[in-house]
Amino acid sequence: MATIANSERVDKIRVQLALIGCSHRTAPVELRERIVFSREQALMAADDLRREGILEEAVVLSTCNRSELYGVPSDAIESPASAMEEYFTSFHGIPRRELDGRIYREQGGDAVRHLFRVAAGLDSMLLGEAEILGQLRNAYNQALDHGATGPVLNRVFQGALEVGKRVRSETEVGARPMSVAFAGVKLAERVFGSLKAHSALIVGAGAMAEQVVEHMQSRGVRELRVVNRSIENAAELASRFGGEALPWEALGSALGASDVIVTSVASSAPVLTRAALERALAKRSGKPVFAVDLGVPRNVEVEAAELYNFYLYNIDDLGAIVEQNRRARESEIPRAESIIDEHVRKFEAWRAALEAGSIVSDLRGRFHAQREALIREMVAERSDVSPDERDRISRITEELVERLMAQPSETLRKGPGMRGRMAGLEAIRHLFGLGGDKE
Amino acid sequence: MVRLLAITMLALYAGSFVCYALNLRAPSAWVGRAASFLLAGGIVAQYFTLYERSLALHALPYDDLYGSMSLFAWLLALTYLGLEFFHRERAVGAFVTPVLLVWVSAVWLWIPDPVAVPTQIRGPIFAFHVTLNTWAYAAFALSFILSALYVGQNRLLRSRQLSAAFWRLPSLDVLERMSRSSVIIGLVALAVGVTFGLIWQRRLSGAVSLGDPKVVTTLAIAGVYVAYLALSRNATWRGARAAMLCVANFMIVLFSYTFVNLYLTRFHRFL
Numbered sequence: 186m187a188t189i190a191n192s193e194r195v196d197k198i199r200v201q202l203a204l205i206g207c208s209h210r211t212a213p214v215e216l217r218e219r220i221v222f223s224r225e226q227a228l229m230a231a232d233d234l235r236r237e238g239i240l241e242e243a244v245v246l247s248t249c250n251r252s253e254l255y256g257v258p259s260d261a262i263e264s265p266a267s268a269m270e271e272y273f274t275s276f277h278g279i280p281r282r283e284l285d286g287r288i289y290r291e292q293g294g295d296a297v298r299h300l301f302r303v304a305a306g307l308d309s310m311l312l313g314e315a316e317i318l319g320q321l322r323n324a325y326n327q328a329l330d331h332g333a334t335g336p337v338l339n340r341v342f343q344g345a346l347e348v349g350k351r352v353r354s355e356t357e358v359g360a361r362p363m364s365v366a367f368a369g370v371k372l373a374e375r376v377f378g379s380l381k382a383h384s385a386l387i388v389g390a391g392a393m394a395e396q397v398v399e400h401m402q403s404r405g406v407r408e409l410r411v412v413n414r415s416i417e418n419a420a421e422l423a424s425r426f427g428g429e430a431l432p433w434e435a436l437g438s439a440l441g442a443s444d445v446i447v448t449s450v451a452s453s454a455p456v457l458t459r460a461a462l463e464r465a466l467a468k469r470s471g472k473p474v475f476a477v478d479l480g481v482p483r484n485v486e487v488e489a490a491e492l493y494n495f496y497l498y499n500i501d502d503l504g505a506i507v508e509q510n511r512r513a514r515e516s517e518i519p520r521a522e523s524i525i526d527e528h529v530r531k532f533e534a535w536r537a538a539l540e541a542g543s544i545v546s547d548l549r550g551r552f553h554a555q556r557e558a559l560i561r562e563m564v565a566e567r568s569d570v571s572p573d574e575r576d577r578i579s580r581i582t583e584e585l586v587e588r589l590m591a592q593p594s595e596t597l598r599k600g601p602g603m604r605g606r607m608a609g610l611e612a613i614r615h616l617f618g619l620g621g622d623k624e
Numbered sequence: 625m626v627r628l629l630a631i632t633m634l635a636l637y638a639g640s641f642v643c644y645a646l647n648l649r650a651p652s653a654w655v656g657r658a659a660s661f662l663l664a665g666g667i668v669a670q671y672f673t674l675y676e677r678s679l680a681l682h683a684l685p686y687d688d689l690y691g692s693m694s695l696f697a698w699l700l701a702l703t704y705l706g707l708e709f710f711h712r713e714r715a716v717g718a719f720v721t722p723v724l725l726v727w728v729s730a731v732w733l734w735i736p737d738p739v740a741v742p743t744q745i746r747g748p749i750f751a752f753h754v755t756l757n758t759w760a761y762a763a764f765a766l767s768f769i770l771s772a773l774y775v776g777q778n779r780l781l782r783s784r785q786l787s788a789a790f791w792r793l794p795s796l797d798v799l800e801r802m803s804r805s806s807v808i809i810g811l812v813a814l815a816v817g818v819t820f821g822l823i824w825q826r827r828l829s830g831a832v833s834l835g836d837p838k839v840v841t842t843l844a845i846a847g848v849y850v851a852y853l854a855l856s857r858n859a860t861w862r863g864a865r866a867a868m869l870c871v872a873n874f875m876i877v878l879f880s881y882t883f884v885n886l887y888l889t890r891f892h893r894f895l
Contacts, residue, residue, distance in 0.1 A: 375791075376796050467859065470862070471858065473862075493865075
């Protein structure tokens, strides 16, 4: 059987997809960090796999949580998944036994389903996270630009990107914040709308404060001030995010000018008292203030929560929201899975149609070859058959082959049920010896 | 013809509600645009419904309860669409369109449509007076919906009980700004409408009387909404308190629109 060229030529095809990979589900970070592919390495691997005749099309998806090889196996390879695994381990110089039980393999529809689940964020460490879709798009675009993909991977990766988009727009899997820091920022937006016209004050310069600042900046906050006991730390954090560092003594005056206040200070006593916040609110003519208290012990006096137009959330409140959101995301998994099912069925239909066309063409070619051989053997050498009669016999047998092919062609192309059709294709391949089974 | 237009209007409003609800559930630029277009289509269909009805009955759409309520719904939809465009916020549509739909359906199904009304030539001043005052009421109704949403969302934020819908609702800031805009529209319409009414009354009777219960209530409405606008920027009232005041103000509007019109006034009654 002919192989798949890396072009849109799909005349003689057996559509097969193979995947091997290692993710956060199977390997700890100590191992995952050793099997990461950089952009250049991903393209090099795709080249190697095709050059060595293991794959005809290849895409390498490598993120901090997964390293996966997707490809269309070459017919020349007896066991493509083993060959891919061999390449994978040798590329990273890791003994195979170290990855025993860590590498998963999928093929055909299961490989397609896996990719679609990855795109939907269902296989992510943080359920429904959006970053993976961008990473997948980049991996695919790089491979496409590099000429490493072909009709099968183009189809399956474009399908995956569509699945990712649909799952995020039609379900709640990707909605609602899943980290304490992001939940705080999203809640502030529930009060103020866009943060682009608002200012934020960060009290403290620790890791948690940094996470909040990162989210604030990504949401376009207009002004960012950082107050910390150590002005050096405040300046360091502020400079990285284009904010302004203020000395600890300026905290009181900065309160009145801030719409959002985030505190994350190690202190045994509250750093923001009700009285100080009351004064700040009075300065603001009653404009609301949204405060996130990430400190333990709490940095904002509990009684301040009663102040009018002062919205206060502590770390437990945000934790409860994140937990609630996680449950809500999980409850959306069945809806996401049904979108994935729909797209897997679409892919299988495309695959079946393509393969059916290829088999019909193979069968026709084989029958015509037999017919021509038979005519040569039985008719061509006989002197009592005139050229006209030979032409007639040739035309009649040609017509016979076409008529014999008509019904099976129709059935293969329009036969009911995808599974039935795929089984039919396998049976025909087997019956007429049109191609060997892999793995 | 009127029936066909009314069915079209209802279908467009219903379609608009479905799209707004879908857009609230899973925001999508296309679904959001479709919601606005369907609402605009409903507004156009309702305009022609009112127009055709006026031609058929030889009566303007405020001479009777049926016409007045229809005009109110039309102006409510128009005001909302204007505010949506101005504030670039579609989430509120999911709460305004069901009110609109129920109101329009109720008018169509339950309020008897008068067969014929004797033509009263009252002139454009009177027409402007009634239309502008109805517009003011529609704008106040819209501010009521927006303020009620504000109060509800503020309660959710304070209680920290955040439901799934919470994350889809517009922010408090947007709700407050939209409510204020709506009240400003209402007050301007009311001021101009009342002025036209007084001019018309003077032409009719040669004097201006402020003693009619409808006039008194209308002035009271103007007063409470001016108070809302002033207090909504005041440190003590800004936010939820002002929103609650706006909700309470609308009770006076309802009182004026129903009880006063039906039982108290002499020359502001529906025919």
